Amino acid sequence: MQTFIPKGNGIEDHLALYLYVANYGSLQLGWKRRAKFSFVLLNQSGKEFYKSTELCQVFCAQVPGWGIVKALTIKKLQEKGFMEKNKLIVKVQVQILEVVVTGNETMDVGGFHGAEVTGNETMDVGGFHVLYSQAFQVSWIFVRHPDTALNFRPKSHLVKTTYMNLLLKLIEKLDKPPHSFSETELSNTRTELVDLTQTGFxxxxxxxxxxxxxxxxxxxxxxxxxxxxxxxxxxxxxxxNKEKIKSAASAAKVLWLEQTVSTLKTKPNKKLKLSPN
Incomplete structure (x- = not known):
C-alpha cells in the first residue's frame, strides 16, 4: 500500500491524508483487502506530533483508497513549527485483516477470518447507508458542501438511501459535457433537481x-x-452571382436582337447573317 498527501483536494486550508492500494490495476478481478490503519506525522527530527484515530475499511477496485479529509489545518502546522523546511514525515501503521483474492476466495490473515466480502456491504456516511463503492463520493459531498442534508426530512434509512442514489446519479449526469444534453434532458434534469431540493437537500x-x-x-x-x-x-x-451572370447574358442577347432588328429596318433588301444563337 502507499500513502498520498494530496494538495488542495477541494479544502485548501487542511492537510488531507490517504492510503491507497499500490498498483491495484494488476490485481485479480474481485480483489479486496480489509485493513486497520492509522496515520502518524513526524517532523524532520523524527518527533511524533500527530496520530490519527485507527480506521478499519475495505479496499477494493471501486474504492482503492481511504483516508482523512481534514487531518490538521495548515495554519496549525506552520504556527506550531511542526514543518521543518516545509517537509513532514508520514508513517502509516497498517494491519491487513482479510484478503479476498477473487470474488469467492477469502484468505485468513493473522488469525482473523472475516465474513466474505460481496461488494454489497454498506456503511453509514452522514446518516445515509451507502455502498462501500459510494462512500468516498458521498463523504466528499458532505466535506465540500456540509449543509447538503441539514434539512433533509425523510427519516427512513431505505428512503434516505434511495434519495442519495438519485442525488449521485444527478451529480454523474451533470458531469457530462454541456453539448451532450438535449432540451428534453435538460428539462428533466432540472425537474430532478427540484424534486431533490423539495425533500430538504x-x-x-x-x-x-x-x-x-x-x-x-x-x-x-x-x-x-x-x-x-x-x-x-x-x-x-x-x-x-449566378443570376447576375444569367441576367448579363440575357441582356447581351436582347441587345443583339435589337441591333439586328434595327439593321433590318434600315437595310431591308440586304440579307443578314443571323446568329445561330
Whole structure:
C-alpha cells in the first residue's frame, strides 16, 4: 500500500491524508483487502506530533483508497513549527485483516477470518447507508458542501438511501459535457433537481452547475445558429452571382436582337447573317 498527501483536494486550508492500494490495476478481478490503519506525522527530527484515530475499511477496485479529509489545518502546522523546511514525515501503521483474492476466495490473515466480502456491504456516511463503492463520493459531498442534508426530512434509512442514489446519479449526469444534453434532458434534469431540493437537500451548488450547462449550451447553439446564417448568406450571394451572370447574358442577347432588328429596318433588301444563337 502507499500513502498520498494530496494538495488542495477541494479544502485548501487542511492537510488531507490517504492510503491507497499500490498498483491495484494488476490485481485479480474481485480483489479486496480489509485493513486497520492509522496515520502518524513526524517532523524532520523524527518527533511524533500527530496520530490519527485507527480506521478499519475495505479496499477494493471501486474504492482503492481511504483516508482523512481534514487531518490538521495548515495554519496549525506552520504556527506550531511542526514543518521543518516545509517537509513532514508520514508513517502509516497498517494491519491487513482479510484478503479476498477473487470474488469467492477469502484468505485468513493473522488469525482473523472475516465474513466474505460481496461488494454489497454498506456503511453509514452522514446518516445515509451507502455502498462501500459510494462512500468516498458521498463523504466528499458532505466535506465540500456540509449543509447538503441539514434539512433533509425523510427519516427512513431505505428512503434516505434511495434519495442519495438519485442525488449521485444527478451529480454523474451533470458531469457530462454541456453539448451532450438535449432540451428534453435538460428539462428533466432540472425537474430532478427540484424534486431533490423539495425533500430538504440544499443543492445550490448543483443548481449553479446546471445554470452553467444551460449557458454553455445556449452559447454553443447561438454559435451554431450564427454559422448556419453565415452559410445561408454565402449561399444567397452565390445564387445572386449566378443570376447576375444569367441576367448579363440575357441582356447581351436582347441587345443583339435589337441591333439586328434595327439593321433590318434600315437595310431591308440586304440579307443578314443571323446568329445561330
Amino acid at each position: 440544499k443543492l445550490d451548488w448543483l443548481k449553479e452547475k446546471l445554470d452553467v450547462i444551460y449557458l454553455e449550451r445556449k452559447k454553443t447553439a447561438d454559435a451554431s445558429r450564427i454559422q448556419e446564417l453565415e452559410q445561408h448568406n454565402k449561399n444567397l450571394k452565390a445564387e445572386l
